[in-house]
Amino acid sequence: MAEFMCLSWLLTYTSLICFCNCQGSTVSVINRLNQFQEDLLDNKYDLLRMEKRILDIIDVVKISLKAELKVEMWDQVREAMAEILQGESLQDIVKSQINTELRPLKQGYHQMKRQLHHVTRSLKDFQEETTVFHESVLKEAHVGNRENSSDVCVREKQRLRIELQKCDVYTANLKRDIERFIAFNKTNQSQVSQLKTNLAVRSSQTTKHVASTSRTPVLTTPVTTPRTPLPTTPVTTPRPQVEKSRILIAPLGSHTQHQFLQLNIHSNSPSVYQYLNMKKVSAVAYTAKTNKLLIGFDDPHRIVSSTLDTSYVTVLREGVQASGLAVDEARDIVFIATCKPQYSISRMSTQGKDFTTIIDLSKYGGIPRQITLDTRRKRIYGCSGGKLFIVTYDGQGLATLATGNNMFAVTLDQTAGVLYYNNVQKLMKMTVSNNVSTEVTTLTALPWNMILYRGTIYYGGYGSTIVGAVNVTYNTVAYTLQSIRMRRVYYLLLCLIP
Template sequence: MAELKCLSWFLTCTSLICFCNCQDSVVSVISRLNQFEEELLDTKVDTLRMEKRIHNIIDDAKTSLRAELKEIMRDQVREAMAEILQGESLQDMVKSQVVSELRHLKQGYHQMKRQLHHVSRSLKDFQDETSVFHQSVLKGAHVGNLENSSDVCVRDKRRLEIELQKCDVTAADLMADIKRCMAFKETCESQISQLKTAPVVPYPTPAVNVTSSSTTPGPPVSTTSVTASAPEEEKSRILIAPLWSGTKHQFRQLNIHSNSLSVYQNLNMKRVASVAYIAKTKKLLIGSYGPDRILASALDTSHVTVLREGVQTYGIVVDEDRGIVFIATHQPQNSISRMSTQGKDFISIIDLSKYGSYPRQLTLDTRRKRIYWCNGGKLFTVTYDGQGLATLATGSNMFAVTLDQTAGVLYYNNEKKLMKMTVSNNVSTEVTTLNARPWSMILYRGTIYYGSYSPTLVGAVDVTYNTVAYTLQSISMEGVNHLLICLIP
């Protein structure tokens, strides 16, 4: 009986102990469940925040992509409209006709001016010779009189009268020619004035005026600031860009006729390696490095379009009739490459790795489909498809080259010497000595214009009339010792 009581007590105690332990376990489980519920709520809040952030990122990306797409579509529409309206606008047709007539009239005027100068100089020389002859005859007559040679004096006097009559006739003819030249000059000026006042939409220039003047003797220099150029004056602009400068510089504009200097406020960049201009689309091609790429931009905007990435070039030239851009490539390899004016179909046409230094300025013979360039020590040529590579000349510091396609004459530099070569026989002759070593040069209306280095200046040589080099402008830019130039028609 006692054993049963002990067993009952033992069972009761065991039940109580189990009940207490189970209660503690339930409390612990409930506490863990509460903690898990709190962590779940925190995780849900974090998830909502992340979802909101993702939505914001997606909205920003959509806005950025939409703006970029609008820019791309705007550029493509502008290019398409420019191509569609090319040559179709009535204003363009009228402006082209007026510019053509103006050019012919000015050429005739300058030709008559040169003829008038030649006639005046010939008249002066003839008068000087007549005066000398007159004095010699009088001296002979005086000596004859002293020697009582009356017959000789009469004969010399008669001969003098005949010569003087001939001189009077010649002088009368020359004066008549001069009057005709002056009348023709007045007619030309009147027609030019009428054409300038014709109802043609003016082509505005984006340049802002600055004052500058030439520092060395040359042709007459005008220091008048340029605000808006007439169509004919637009035909004589030179764009000046700094080469390799790590500092941003505004591009300059030099008007050839007035020799006035101005700046493009929107064209402000650094690390420029080459420039070229496409007249049909009115776009400037710019080769830059760091990063290496080829850009396109209008003259009146700061917006640029990247045509090619990973390409570094020291020379760009355009065959506008065929829509081809030729590039003196430094990176990704030493070669001559080509692409379309939109940057498509990029291809290397000839590898120049084994020919020494990199190619610099390029020039084209579009009739014969040949490319000419210098690499610092040699002058080369090759066809458009990379065939027939030939070395035409050798020298030192040979960087600049340009071609007179009509005359078939190639101009290039050897140190400071301006050389010319007839492409039919590859015979070179020296033209003159320049004021500085040229880095780039262009030929325009019988005059060579060049941008130099050390010192930085824009010089000129009239290769058709007077082969004396003179300085148009000395250009000072901080950290710049090389100048690039190209013609802006």
């Protein structure tokens, strides 16, 4: 019994010893875990500091690499510019371009001054001769009176009166020519100053941006260029030489009757064309072979013809509302862009016979507007508001050449093979051989129709009653040729009468 009691005590002590040992091990493990956790936090902070240092090093490297790259790029650009310029500076090139563009203006200006000097000297010589002649005739008349030669005196006085009238007319013509040259001189000087300003702006912009170009500003003042050559010898006839070319101006679609106007191209002087007083005009064309005007109307829908300088009209076709007219005089054909009874292009003779529709454009989209002809290749070009199209005389091969917005006007330089048309207020040109379009300039108004005459495009305004012009052979600067005043008129139709 005593042995069992000792054994129980032994077991109790043993368990207590094991429990104490286990408890000590657990505390040690917990302490180690805490230490391990602290080490992990320290390592994490070290990693974060290391990451920050690496990011700072990367930023520094990026900045240095960018600086080196800029230096290398500038070196390459300088080398490329040196190869392109080949020893010439950019300022030298700009100055050369400026001198090239100013040279013809200076030559024209000096030529004009020489002609003006010559005219002044001729006028002075002529006045001196007139004075001498006047004195001699008066002397002869006085002598004749003293000798009682009354008949001779009367004849001499009459001859003197006629000669003096001729001298007055010639002097007036010379003064008018001098005034024109003075006006041309002022216009030329303003253009030269404007060109210098534009070239200076272009030069500064080119220096800042190697690949940039500057746009020439639009002139808004009328430009008048006299074309009549000055006489170098005394003229015996008092009748001045007047250029007959003119632009007939008709109000488009006005419900109020308006007298047609005409604009003399030579003098840029508008006047009333007294023979035509009409309303609701939709299209106008002129045929030089028959010396007649072709006029289309909205209400009633019809096409009429009228001989120049008369108010009498002949109805050629009823029930057709024309939105564009073009004449092939050699073949005696009138092509008509119609919007009623349908969108189409039709044809007839200049007498209104053999009317037929060559192509229906109802499904093409847009009302066909102005049309122009390539009489050599028998092609018709036209605008339909959003498209520039081409079709043959027999209505085949309809194709879209260009697209845009508010495309109403088109004209063709058949000699150069260049087609001019509008895209909103931009004047575009297309080479007909490859159908490549480029922008010429920005017009002063949205054009409704346009005509080409002697290298200048004249256009009538859409929503603006102006007649604008662009010299496409020289400076391609759009300017307002004339501002037309018509009551309740918002669109202008132009017709050239060469």
